[in-house]
Amino acid sequence: RSPGITSSLASPxxxxxxxxxxxxxxxxxxxxxxxxxVRSQWEQxxxxxxRNLQTYWRSPEFSLNRLIVVMIFTTIxxxxxxxxxxxxxxxxxxxxxNIFFFSSLTCIYNLYTLVPFALSRRALYYRExxxxxxxxxxxxxxxxxxxxxxxxxxxxxxxPLIYFMTNLNMDTWFPLAYFFACITLILWL
Numbered sequence: 336r337s338p339g340i341t342s343s344l345a346s347p348x349x350x351x352x353x354x355x356x357x358x359x360x361x362x363x364x365x366x367x368x369x370x371x372x373v374r375s376q377w378e379q380x381x382x383x384x385x386r387n388l389q390t391y392w393r394s395p396e397f398s399l400n401r402l403i404v405v406m407i408f409t410t411i412x413x414x415x416x417x418x419x420x421x422x423x424x425x426x427x428x429x430x431x432x433n434i435f436f437f438s439s440l441t442c443i444y445n446l447y448t449l450v451p452f453a454l455s456r457r458a459l460y461y462r463e464x465x466x467x468x469x470x471x472x473x474x475x476x477x478x479x480x481x482x483x484x485x486x487x488x489x490x491x492x493x494x495p496l497i498y499f500m501t502n503l504n505m506d507t508w509f510p511l512a513y514f515f516a517c518i519t520l521i522l523w524l
Contacts, residue, residue, distance in 0.1 A: 380476055
């Protein structure tokens with residue numbers, strides 16, 4: 336025998352694992368679950384969400400680049416309507432188009448930057464899916480929810496720029512409604 340095999344057979348971990356394997360393989364002690372996954376959907380989701388958050392935290396240039404570029408887009412759009420007054424229907428339509436275009440461009444830019452980032456992790460996804468490490472449900476929800484904080488930060492930093500620079504309605508509830516409308520549009524698109 337080689338020295339590596341002899342030392343692993345002498346290890347207390349080897350015997351503990353061998354005993355556990357023998358115990359779970361006995362009839363009657365096997366798992367009654369009909370799922371092909373070892374963990375529940377919720378545990379899979381939590382593990383994937385934690386991993387995705389760590390991935391985003393370890394690549395701050397990705398998120399900061401998106402935030403800076405979207406703020407530049409917003410500033411340019413806000414300059415088109417800087418301190419202009421609402422005099423007729425064309426002014427209102429121009430602002431509505433501005434809001435929709437800003438939301439659409441934010442979505443398109445987020446997708447433009449997210450696709451290469453997601454494709455760089457494609458090999459990991461295929462390897463883990465082939466081994467049935469997690470369900471598609473858990474993976475998709477974790478991938479989607481990890482984007483939520485960045486979307487809220489983007490909207491929170493860009494809505495004041497576009498809202499107050501374009502002289503929109505200054506009622507007490509309207510800026511909040513505009514904020515939620517932008518979040519809804521960005522998540523919907």
